[in-house]
Amino acid sequence: MSDERPFRGSGGSLRAQIYEDIRDRIHRGAFGASDRLVDVEIAGNLGVSRMPVREALLQLTHEGYLVGTTRGFMLPTLTPTDVANIFEVRRCLEPRAAAHAARTLDAAGMERLAEALKDAEEAVETADAELLFQANVRFRRSWLEAVDNDRLASAIARFADHVQVVRLGTLTHQPTQAIVLAGMRKLYDAFTSRDSMAAFDHMTTFIQHAEERFVTLTRALETASDEGRRSQGQSQ
Amino acid sequence: MSDERPFRGSGGSLRAQIYEDIRDRIHRGAFGASDRLVDVEIAGNLGVSRMPVREALLQLTHEGYLVGTTRGFMLPTLTPTDVANIFEVRRCLEPRAAAHAARTLDAAGMERLAEALKDAEEAVETADAELLFQANVRFRRSWLEAVDNDRLASAIARFADHVQVVRLGTLTHQPTQAIVLAGMRKLYDAFTSRDSMAAFDHMTTFIQHAEERFVTLTRALETASDEGRRSQGQSQ
DNA sequence: ACGGCAACAACTGTATACTGATTTGCGGAG
DNA sequence: CTCCGCAAATCAGTATACAGTTGTTGCCGT
Numbered sequence: 001m002s003d004e005r006p007f008r009g010s011g012g013s014l015r016a017q018i019y020e021d022i023r024d025r026i027h028r029g030a031f032g033a034s035d036r037l038v039d040v041e042i043a044g045n046l047g048v049s050r051m052p053v054r055e056a057l058l059q060l061t062h063e064g065y066l067v068g069t070t071r072g073f074m075l076p077t078l079t080p081t082d083v084a085n086i087f088e089v090r091r092c093l094e095p096r097a098a099a100h101a102a103r104t105l106d107a108a109g110m111e112r113l114a115e116a117l118k119d120a121e122e123a124v125e126t127a128d129a130e131l132l133f134q135a136n137v138r139f140r141r142s143w144l145e146a147v148d149n150d151r152l153a154s155a156i157a158r159f160a161d162h163v164q165v166v167r168l169g170t171l172t173h174q175p176t177q178a179i180v181l182a183g184m185r186k187l188y189d190a191f192t193s194r195d196s197m198a199a200f201d202h203m204t205t206f207i208q209h210a211e212e213r214f215v216t217l218t219r220a221l222e223t224a225s226d227e228g229r230r231s232q233g234q235s236q
Numbered sequence: 237m238s239d240e241r242p243f244r245g246s247g248g249s250l251r252a253q254i255y256e257d258i259r260d261r262i263h264r265g266a267f268g269a270s271d272r273l274v275d276v277e278i279a280g281n282l283g284v285s286r287m288p289v290r291e292a293l294l295q296l297t298h299e300g301y302l303v304g305t306t307r308g309f310m311l312p313t314l315t316p317t318d319v320a321n322i323f324e325v326r327r328c329l330e331p332r333a334a335a336h337a338a339r340t341l342d343a344a345g346m347e348r349l350a351e352a353l354k355d356a357e358e359a360v361e362t363a364d365a366e367l368l369f370q371a372n373v374r375f376r377r378s379w380l381e382a383v384d385n386d387r388l389a390s391a392i393a394r395f396a397d398h399v400q401v402v403r404l405g406t407l408t409h410q411p412t413q414a415i416v417l418a419g420m421r422k423l424y425d426a427f428t429s430r431d432s433m434a435a436f437d438h439m440t441t442f443i444q445h446a447e448e449r450f451v452t453l454t455r456a457l458e459t460a461s462d463e464g465r466r467s468q469g470q471s472q
Numbered sequence: 473a474c475g476g477c478a479a480c481a482a483c484t485g486t487a488t489a490c491t492g493a494t495t496t497g498c499g500g501a502g
Numbered sequence: 503c504t505c506c507g508c509a510a511a512t513c514a515g516t517a518t519a520c521a522g523t524t525g526t527t528g529c530c531g532t
Contacts, residue, residue, distance in 0.1 A: 055515095152324060155391065287485080306514070
């Protein structure tokens with residue numbers, strides 16, 4: 001509060017620190033769909049001027065994490081088409097990247113994968129959606145770090161993040177949890193046995209399943225809320 | 237010079253106009269590898285303040301068109317690894333996008349493709365590398381516009397742009413020109429006959445050839461310049 | 473009560489000013 | 503002649519100030 005220093009981050013520039021801070025908060029679901037992110041407000045909270053905050057928000061907007069309006073920045077509302085588009089790109093990229101990772105993963109990376117998988121197993125046992133969500137993120141991050149094609153890796157990270165925002169919702173359903181865990185296990189086996197082709201194939205089905213679950217659950221959610229909205233006419 | 241108006245662009249914000257302006261200039265090869273883009277200087281030329289220019293430069297940097305240094309922004313020097321990485325991503329994305337386009341291209345799009353192809357044929361006849369370059373860009377832009385997956389299309393455009401900067405150099409070689417033209421013809425046939433699978437396959441080979449030509453010619457260029465650099469030790 | 477209009481407020485966008493870091497270039501010592 | 507170090511310029515980063523635009527609120531007329 002009365003912190004003299006403007007920010008506690010450790011990175012290089014304020015812009016970079018603020019960018020990561022806001023992006024992480026978006027990941028954690030700290031913002032609702034109706035929240036407006038206003039640079040001057042965030043700047044006040046952080047004790048800095050508008051400029052670094054504004055630049056961070058602009059970057060997030062260009063990367064698709066936010067949408068800019070004439071009145072603040074907001075979370076994008078992903079239409080089913082948007083989600084389908086994102087998954088199409090992921091289907092193109094991630095299998096090949098996984099094949100890379102199967103060849104280049106080192107012992108440390110394998111260890112992190114194992115930990116993430118263990119957490120995922122525990123999460124499914126205790127039906128802890130939040131933990132499974134985190135484990136899933138760490139699992140992907142772990143093998144993605146081993147991909148030696150930086151551009152491929154960062155593109156994947158970006159597109160995965162976009163749908164990750166809504167992913168948490170699908171992981172609360174028990175059958176989905178089992179499917180995700182099974183997919184992670186198969187991927188893990190492919191990675192540890194350095195089987196590029198298996199990694200490619202299992203990643204393909206993993207993403208297919210992720211999309212299927214999303215579509216199914218979203219459709220269910222939509223029809224449910226449609227009834228409640230029936231009397232209000234057009235949705236916003 | 238004594239223009240009252242700060243800028244002649246037509247887009248929304250100054251930032252967006254300047255962004256496009258600089259990006260186009262990068263495409264046209266207006267900047268050399270040793271040129272430094274300095275915000276205050278560009279701002280002076282355009283009659284605006286640093287801020288919109290700075291934001292445009294930052295965006296270009298985040299998108300990989302530039303690299304930021306402590307002393308101005310510069311063009312990235314693509315290593316062979318960089319180029320290989322970019323082409324790997326393109327190999328993943330463009331065939332599928334081409335398959336899309338084969339189904340969604342309308343008459344107007346077909347017309348633009350035909351024009352671009354005609355220019356390319358003329359360019360090869362007259363050995364006009366610049367014209368072939370332009371035709372190639374327009375050809376891709378035309379079918380890319382028909383891809384209904386915006387994220388896929390913009391990702392492709394971005395990665396294609398990155399290597400396009402060095403592409404011009406490869407198109408001066410006659411055999412490469414013939415290969416490119418042949419690839420465009422096959423793609424055009426696939427598009428006009430709405431054959432998604434053929435579009436997919438021909439795009440795959442088209443990109444493979446593009447990468448091959450690049451690697452070959454770059455290697456030739458490198459060994460040539462290596463001899464001249466022999467006495468200087470490490471390259472910069 | 474409801475619809476339109478006007479004044480207001482809340483933002484983004486742009487401009488200007490300042491600061492700190494880093495490179496560059498010059499000068500002196502070895 | 504070379505190498506070290508210091509001074510000065512340059513430029514990114516950040517802060518503050520101003521302008522322009524749009525959504526919002528409240529009032530007035532119907």
